[in-house]
Amino acid sequence: MAAGGIARQDQQPVFVLHTYPFKETSLVVELFSRDFGRVAAIAKGARRPRSAMRGMLQAFQPLLATWSGKSELRNLHSLDWGEGLLLLNGEALMCGFYLNELLLRLLPREDPHTALFDYYSQTLRYLAAAEPMAPTLRRLELKMLQELGYAVPLTHQVEGTPIEPEHEYLYLPERGAVSPGDNETGVQLSGKTLLDMARDDYSDPATLLQSKQLMRMLLAHYLGDKPLHTRQLLIDLQEL
Amino acid sequence: MKNPTSLDNLVEALRCLPGVGPKSALRMAYHLLQRDRNGADKLAQALQGALEQIGHCSSCNNFSEQPVCNLCATGNRDARLLCVVEMPTDLMMLEQTHTYHGMYFVLMGRLSPLDGIGPREIHLDRLLKRAQDSIVEEVILATNYTVEGEATAHYISELLKARGIKVSRIARGLPMGGEIENVDSGTLAQAMMERRAVR
Ligand SMILES: [Zn+2]
Numbered sequence: 359m360a361a362g363g364i365a366r367q368d369q370q371p372v373f374v375l376h377t378y379p380f381k382e383t384s385l386v387v388e389l390f391s392r393d394f395g396r397v398a399a400i401a402k403g404a405r406r407p408r409s410a411m412r413g414m415l416q417a418f419q420p421l422l423a424t425w426s427g428k429s430e431l432r433n434l435h436s437l438d439w440g441e442g443l444l445l446l447n448g449e450a451l452m453c454g455f456y457l458n459e460l461l462l463r464l465l466p467r468e469d470p471h472t473a474l475f476d477y478y479s480q481t482l483r484y485l486a487a488a489e490p491m492a493p494t495l496r497r498l499e500l501k502m503l504q505e506l507g508y509a510v511p512l513t514h515q516v517e518g519t520p521i522e523p524e525h526e527y528l529y530l531p532e533r534g535a536v537s538p539g540d541n542e543t544g545v546q547l548s549g550k551t552l553l554d555m556a557r558d559d560y561s562d563p564a565t566l567l568q569s570k571q572l573m574r575m576l577l578a579h580y581l582g583d584k585p586l587h588t589r590q591l592l593i594d595l596q597e598l
Numbered sequence: 599m600k601n602p603t604s605l606d607n608l609v610e611a612l613r614c615l616p617g618v619g620p621k622s623a624l625r626m627a628y629h630l631l632q633r634d635r636n637g638a639d640k641l642a643q644a645l646q647g648a649l650e651q652i653g654h655c656s657s658c659n660n661f662s663e664q665p666v667c668n669l670c671a672t673g674n675r676d677a678r679l680l681c682v683v684e685m686p687t688d689l690m691m692l693e694q695t696h697t698y699h700g701m702y703f704v705l706m707g708r709l710s711p712l713d714g715i716g717p718r719e720i721h722l723d724r725l726l727k728r729a730q731d732s733i734v735e736e737v738i739l740a741t742n743y744t745v746e747g748e749a750t751a752h753y754i755s756e757l758l759k760a761r762g763i764k765v766s767r768i769a770r771g772l773p774m775g776g777e778i779e780n781v782d783s784g785t786l787a788q789a790m791m792e793r794r795a796v797r
Contacts, residue, residue, distance in 0.1 A: 376712045379616060379617060380617070381617045381619070382616075382617040383617075413782065413784065413785075414782075414784065416744060416745050417745050418745060419784070439782075439783045439784060443783070443784055443787040443788070445788075445791060446745075447748075447752070448752040448756075449752075451745060451748055451749045451752065452711065452749060454745070455711040455712060455745075455749070456711075458712060459711065459712055462712070587711050587712060587713070587714045587716075588711045588712070590714075590716065591709065591711050591716040591717070594716045594717050594718060595716075595717050595722075595753055595757075598717055598722055598723060598726060598757060
């Protein structure tokens with residue numbers, strides 16, 4: 359055996375999505391890497407007080423990771439700080455947790471998504487810079503579904519008719535916008551909302567509201583029955 | 599060969615310990631039964647005793663044998679200050695500094711959104727009640743500077759501020775005796791961003 363030499367990857371740009379305790383002193387780290395997609399690795403001894411990796415295994419920080427191994431659980435050898443420290447505060451932190459939960463739920467392992475990685479990285483920068491959160495989240499949600507190969511048609515109806523800004527539509531998962539009237543369940547929205555989303559323009563409050571309803575319905579469809587922890591946590595906090 | 603059921607039960611029970619898998623659980627079970635039956639007996643009794651005796655202090659939520667723990671009951675602490683920590687070990691560390699003489703609230707955890715650990719699990723309802731006893735004047739948030747600890751501090755501070763309570767957060771930055779040359783760039787960047795005016 360070449361001691362994992364073949365499968366060794368040096369200084370890969372990554373973000374930590376989540377960590378779990380593993381055995382007495384180690385952690386399993388779920389990484390989102392730019393060139394290899396989601397990778398899980400063991401950080402040996404990372405829970406020891408003097409571990410060099412301990413303080414760095416934090417979500418939302420650009421890191422450079424070196425790992426080896428070919429099994430489903432790689433060995434994480436070292437971490438370095440990537441470019442620019444990101445400071446997410448308050449609500450932006452919760453948005454970050456929400457994005458990480460979406461990635462963990464929707465992104466299959468070992469499936470590279472370079473464009474999504476760059477978009478995620480940019481999104482964290484916006485969140486750290488306290489940019490308006492709602493449009494930032496809508497953009498990433500849409501990008502995530504598109505990058506993962508789920509069609510979210512915004513400019514045309516299924517049969518090819520262009521979306522008209524002043525028309526009302528019913529949006530159905532897996533199909534897109536249809537004329538309302540059929541008694542199917544979907545999200546009701548205006549053509550303008552769809553076209554705004556296609557143009558990446560969230561300046562209209564109506565667009566912001568309807569795009570949120572649309573993305574929530576689509577994500578619920580692709581996530582299945584298990585609700586998102588992050589959403590439940592925000593509901594619980596509001597009840598206090 | 600099939601193991602006897604009580605051995606299976608013991609192995610299964612030991613697996614509730616953090617980081618103990620089936621193999622190490624079996625090793626522990628063999629050790630206790632073969633090499634140290636005396637120790638096993640002590641362990642069983644100590645566990646039983648602890649379970650019966652130890653509950654949570656009604657004031658600070660730390661482990662306690664009495665309804666109110668010793669620290670909360672002394673009466674010589676400054677009841678105007680309430681310091682919120684994640685774990686009992688954090689309280690112990692702060693006590694060892696001998697610089698803080700107020701009261702505590704131990705969350706017994708932190709908000710961990712991706713693990714499904716929410717406000718209920720860390721007893722935020724009890725903390726809110728505790729902080730509004732009309733004696734507490736300032737709540738000091740001493741949760742960890744991890745992303746989870748930060749999120750916990752943020753939501754607690756929002757909840758308390760909405761109820762008109764003054765909130766502060768323990769500072770972070772260079773360690774005692776820290777040389778810039780040897781400090782990690784994360785800490786250094788934080789220290790730069792959170793610099794303060796020199797008085
Ligand atoms: Zn107490």
